[in-house]
Amino acid sequence: MRFILGIDGGGTSCRAALATPDGTILARAKSGSANIYTNLAGARASIVEAAQMAFAEAGEDAGLVAETPALLGLAGANVGDNARQLEAVLPFRKSIVETDAMIALEGAVGSGDGAIAILGTGTAYLGRRGGEARPIGGWGFLIGDQGSGAQVGRELLERTLLAFDGVGPSSPLTDEILAVFKGDPDRIITFGTTAKPGDFAGFAPKVFDHAETGDEVAQAILARGLSTIEASIARFGLQPGEPLSLLGGLASLYEPRLSEPIRALVRPPQQDALGGAVSMAARLFGVLKA
Incomplete structure (x- = not known):
């Protein structure tokens, strides 16, 4: 296994980072919207495009996408069976789809205990203790997002x-x-x-x-x-x-x-959500053989 991919997809854009198996980022790229709840087919297209662009940015053959595992944190992944449907049609060697909040948590506090509060146009919270992640809120504008x-x-x-x-x-x-x-x-x-x-x-x-x-x-x-x-x-x-x-x-x-x-608990994030996706990919795909 030469490379891993970390992908951060939302309603505005999709970002991909190509990295070595130890998590060293080689190149980044960005494409269009990738919210799998509102447009699964369009999200897939943006994901593949961003991944191929990251390979090209690193001076590598985009055809290696099929040999590379990817960890994806995507908006809409927590709704219904969207995540599993997308995993089934992605071209990567292995695909793991998580929520965008999960990779934000990984980026902010690493793989250990801690929590994030996402306070923007919407609000959502995610915490982890003993390896178990727990979400709070994130119910959307109509019936949630208090304080957003x-x-x-x-x-x-x-x-x-x-x-x-x-x-x-x-x-x-x-x-x-x-x-x-x-x-x-x-x-x-x-x-x-x-x-x-x-x-x-x-x-x-x-x-x-x-x-x-x-x-x-x-x-x-x-x-x-x-x-x-x-x-x-x-x-x-x-x-x-x-x-x-x-x-x-x-x-x-x-x-x-x-x-x-x-x-008193507040700490600056260690890295952004895309960095979190790469860190998760390095940790979870480390067991894959070349």
């Missing part, structure tokens, strides 16, 4: 409408948001009928900014999200010395707001 950028932004618009009606408190933040929509609440409703999670999340930075000035509405929104974030992290029962890594675009904004016992 999408939920923070959506709640801001809700509270802006309540303020407009005189039902809830108004503040400089709700005044600013109403002005964004030209003072017309109907424009907020129209926006909400077609908005995706990322569109709602675009308003989240304003909440954090106004919370720093003491804005009543902004602080209430963040307090609600923070309570779920802390409760989710606490479920892992992390002990001193067991690392917690905060990942995602809102991680740096939430970190100083965490309680001291949780903040």
Whole structure:
């Protein structure tokens, strides 16, 4: 066995890293979307393309894909039988499909005990103790993702409408948001009928900014999200010395707001999710014979 592949696939792009069996990365490449829940066939095409591009970037024959085992961390792998279906149609010597959260955990804390909190447009948590991984959350925008950028932004618009009606408190933040929509609440409703999670999340930075000035509405929104974030992290029962890594675009904004016992556990990630996929590949495929 000359090479191994680590692959990180999501709704935006698919990244592949070609490495030696000990995990030394030789080349990286990126292709299109690879969410196997929304488009399994398209995800397969992006995965194969990224793998072949990584071989080419390393100056190696792309035909070696068929002789190379791959560890894939993919969005949508936790839904139904998607992962097994994909494994059956991939061209690699051996394929193991994990969730994108699993390779993020491996990258952040290594193969030992610890946990990650993914705090971005959505929220999800994954912890490991004694070799057993346990997920929390990650249920999506409609019924989950508390404290996420999408939920923070959506709640801001809700509270802006309540303020407009005189039902809830108004503040400089709700005044600013109403002005964004030209003072017309109907424009907020129209926006909400077609908005995706990322569109709602675009308003989240304003909440954090106004919370720093003491804005009543902004602080209430963040307090609600923070309570779920802390409760989710606490479920892992992390002990001193067991690392917690905060990942995602809102991680740096939430970190100083965490309680001291949780903040004391926070460590920077050792490497990114793609590096985690390579590390897992090196560990799991080490038993394969050349």
